[in-house]
Amino acid sequence: MPGGASGALAGFSDLTANTESPLFRLAESHMSSAETVTTNCVITAEFLKELAAVVGPARLLSSKDELLVYECDGYVVEKSVPDVVVFPENAAEVVAIVTACGKHRIPFVPRGAGTSLAGGCLPVGGGVMIAMTKMRQIVDINLRDRYAVVEPGVVNVNLTRALAGTGFHYAPDPSSQGACTLGGNVATNSGGPHTLKYGVTVNHVLGVEFVSPQGELIQIGGPCGRGNGFDLPGLFVGSEGTFGVVTKIWVRITRNPAAYRTMLAIFDSVDDTTQAISNIIGAGIVPAALEMMDKGIVAALEQAFHFGFPLDAEAVLLIEVDGLEVAVDAEAETITRLCKDSGAREVRLSQTEKERALLWKCRKQAFGAIGRLSPSYCTQDGVVPRTKVPEILRFIAEVSKRHDIRIVNVFHAGDGNLHPILLFDERNAEQVKRVMLASDEILGKCIDLGGSVTGEHGIGVEKISFMNRLFTDEDLTVMEDVRKAFNPDGRCSPGKLLPTAGACGMEHIEKQHPGRKAAM
Amino acid sequence: MSESESHPETAAVGQSIPYERFLDCVHCGLCTSACPTYVETGDENDSPRGRIYLMRSVVDGRLDLTDKVQGHLDLCLDCRSCETACPSGVQYGRLIEPFRVDMHQQSAADSTAAGTPPPKPDWFHRWIMYGLFPYRRRMAWALAPARWMQRLKLDRFAQAIGLSRLLPERLRRMQEQLPSLGKSLPPLPDFLPAKGKRRARVGLFIGCVADAMFRRVHWATARVLQENGCDVVIPRAQACCGAIHYHSGASEPAIELIKQNSSAFNDDSLDAIIVNVAGCGAMLKDYSHIAEEIAADSDLDPAKFVSRVKDVSEFLAELEPREPTGPIDAVVAYQDACHLQHAQRIREQPRQLLSMIPGITLQPVAEAELCCGAAGSYNLTQPDMADRLGQRKVAELIKVQPDIIVTGNAGCSLQLQAQLKKAGHTVPVLHPMELLDLSYRNAPLTELV
Amino acid sequence: MTNSSANDSGQQLLMPASTAEVVELLRAAVGSGSRLSTNRVTAAGTNSAPDSVRRVDLQKMNEVVDYPARDMTVTVQAGMAVSELTKILAEENQQLPIDEFDPLLSVGALVAGDIAGPRQYGYGTLRDYVIGIEAVDGQGRIFHAGGRVVKNVAGYDLCRLMVGSRGSLGILTQLTFKLKPLPEQTTLRSFRFDDAADFESALTKLNVSAANPVLLDFNFASSPPAQQPTDDSDCVQKDIPYALHIGVEGAPEACSWQIEQLRNDCAGGEEVTSDGSLDLSVDHHCRNAGYGWQDNEVRIRTFPSKLVAVATELGARGYSTQGHAGNGILFVQDRTGDTDVRTVCRDIVSRHGGTVSEWTVDHPAKNPDPLSAKLRSTFDPRSIFTA
Structure with missing residues (x-):
């Protein structure tokens, strides 16, 4: 298989955790099952006592029956149970935990809400999991200077809720924003539908306070942005937990647009739809959001939310423009014209705020609604240059036909960030194999078209074997050197992002994941 | 470890x-x-x-x-x-x-x-939860002393000198949870006729604990329904909804109650069965699923009953209520009962009804989707978490400086009153039907608070 | 073989024509122990660097690698002049919205210097536009990061690390930018305020203005006003204690609507014209201000809310300031003749919050934090790169 073992599995991010299922057995065949993962990191009674002295027994889990739920996040194909879970309440406790881990040479991994779709908080090789869910204070909101200070466990949407009525919001809005934490957003550089106009997490992070793997509390950047050195906050965002444990974040807050116009353009052919996307971007309009949903997804959404989508359309575009009241109507008109010129059957303008909210709810909960189409599915996160969207969609259709796997599409069309969803029944082993092949081919094609295998979900453990298809050996060596500058022995979030990141207890991974050459 | x-x-x-x-x-x-x-x-x-x-x-x-x-x-x-x-x-x-x-x-x-006598149901479940709560008359009797104690201010005296601490913990919590009981009202009659042109004929579900403690709400609900052209039938043979039994794992008594209610409301002339307590409503609407789960072998089929169950706000919003005209000048914080907003997906209707009342300003409250910690008997069985959630909820409600807190469930109302008292607040907690009734009658708010 | 020639100061100038040649000259430098500088020679920058420092100029690497205009991205070699890139993009009605008016500056130097002009208030800075890089580090290793797509989270974000790294980590050889459409119209207006309180109040209102300004600059002449450094006759700030320059963009009707809003927001001030025409271009404004390119300027970054206080304190000590009010950025002109302008700035900033930037040609590695130092030694263990 071209992508190596884990590459073949890349993308089974939303499968259910059925240990009895063929898929799970397949996953087990090259990774120890939850029960059998053993770490080389010996958790001694003394170490546990030290941790308990930091957080108290009530904020420490160490018995198997309470650890099991921490064996995976939103990506359930690979699992590994941590040896201990601790719940620090402040930065000083994180420092003490990380210091104790250092003294005993134990690997550790931070975890927010566990909504990662790429295994970002999988405790590879066991060790200590630092659950940041008790550090969830919004420390400060400063409207005049347009920043907020938050602890990493604050749920994304809670910041925007706290800003309700002020005329400001926090711009990055991943579809999981109702649950995912800002610390996790920093780790994965999360995106969302409105990143087309407003940018991703890194564009909104002014500073980060974190505990380094050596146990030092370090602040990079701050409310006025970075100081004289390098753009360390810029480098830190998206490092997937491999540089340290975030304890505080300074984020930029954004003015609410005065007006929105939200449109639903309905098309009878996929080619016309992609033509419209290209024409809108080409006309120099940057909508706040430009999302495409094809026939399959529209059917599922209609069943779930009864919005009134046309079930006979081949695809719809959800387009939002925002800005000044005096400007949005003209933009909406231009977009309507461009859509119709590209062959749109109809362009509906949402008439009320309620209608707009429902339209967005449909879009953001689209993945979940897939449960209504098929017992299992896997979501991909490929990116192609915007003009290659028609080509990749044709390719996906061809792959779907060739492997006889139904694929539906819902994605950030304006960014070229695809989320093809492959539908299957996990109880059918043969079908599962075809899904793996199809996934691998789609991601490979994204690379061939000049794109990437992840636009917003991250590499995590899921896509690690794609790294050497995206980057040269020299690129990866340089990245590895950067990792070592922060995290010299790889004990912080081992086995993530880079194919070479490892730590104690990684030997079994090397054996069973030939795609992951554990170097340390 | x-x-x-x-x-x-x-x-x-x-x-x-x-x-x-x-x-x-x-x-x-x-x-x-x-x-x-x-x-x-x-x-x-x-x-x-x-x-x-x-x-x-x-x-x-x-x-x-x-x-x-x-x-x-x-x-x-x-x-x-x-x-x-x-x-x-x-x-x-x-x-x-x-x-x-x-x-x-x-x-x-x-x-x-293991040869030991079964510890469950324990005394609390046997005597209080199964033996007392589900029975309207027993509840009325049980509450009589409390009513008198409250009227004579003896309850506060007992709390002040620490007498209450002698009660077993869960009983003490119950005492703390008791709302101001006020004067006991007469039970509702079997039938109350529609006012004006008859638009519907409905059955009213009055439950057990609620009827003893919230009869005022039942009367208000019935009057609002009458006002909207509904004949209101109150079948005597109805019983507790069975939620307490079912949720604590006592399935047999639950099945008995499902049977009893299905037959009590087995009247083809009824257009709807109206509930004004969210918890009971959710349970009644779930009868079919429950029957399927715990009595799959029997011929029990409450589908017909279930199809007609409606929360009063849901029913009125569909019926298009008559415009209430009596003004109530107040800032209102509406607290969604979980069994309304989550179990029955009813969020807009109560707000819509309250907004119709002239003078009311409905303030949005943060964390509206979170439970107040009442959750049926939860605040008796998990007191710590119930208190944490109760105080969290009170803090959010108080932030909007409400004159009145409104909620559509008896349990939430009890919990909120107790938690407000604990935090030193005196904001009254009412049911939406009480305010609507007041407005229809053009009566002053002082009648209720 | 890398072309080389001698520059004015007699120093050897290396002009590689490809990434391979950059690698070659890096390897040669490693072998010979010589040092390299990619920093351009500024007007005031008579070269004091020792002879062992060899200057690298990428002017031969000036090609467009790929410009799929409909993707709104462009990939260019790092030696291309910014003015050239601007011209190419304008043909497709697109722009890289970084205000740069030095016609000779290369895109590599732009990125390495993290140059940002007045419109950073509306558009952000280069960290928001660089989506892919190719560079050669101090060991002669070619490395890439990012790619050519606007959204990509694969691998560490070395793009951000390189933005503003001032040539101390590697030589940028190729860059991919995300682009923006050119606005239909840009309109600038200026307002004068005699009183700090009125000025402050206007800034506070503008922070929540119904308009959506892309540019919010100010200048403040010290009192008594020092002699202006420029003899530009249409310089608007003469004799004006506080001047505010505000720019809006969009369709003509959107611009005029926004200007009405700005007039409300700035009701405490007086609208001023420079030369009879109300419309100033961004270019003209930048040339007037000459942001960041005078060697005797110190850049302060503070909170927008503290800007007036900082400017007023500096004014009381005889320093004139100008800068990006919306971003809390001030440039302090040292024309009092004393040499400790930085000390004064640091003292004031320490009380209000923010940083005093080592701006023009200072190397960020001069006083680095430990992490920056570690990264520096990772990319350039032999300290080949110098100012």
């Missing part, structure tokens, strides 16, 4: 639950932040996703049903907030409820097997 003690025979627990229901969960985690207990503890074991994982692991034989696992499952409020948040349509209630029924039956069976 030692594993917590496990029970020997746990194989049967959860086995009757259709396995597909577990498979519906794709482990995305979007439910976590909607879960009150997770929001408080931050522990995945106390989240809906975590609990499903625990239950499934027990069913799969990966985990024993240890005390710790039971503890996390028992801490669930069954508020169903996660069902609203879940994009995959996981029927969480239909996982946790039957699982807990199994769990409690299993522990009873374990005790029998």
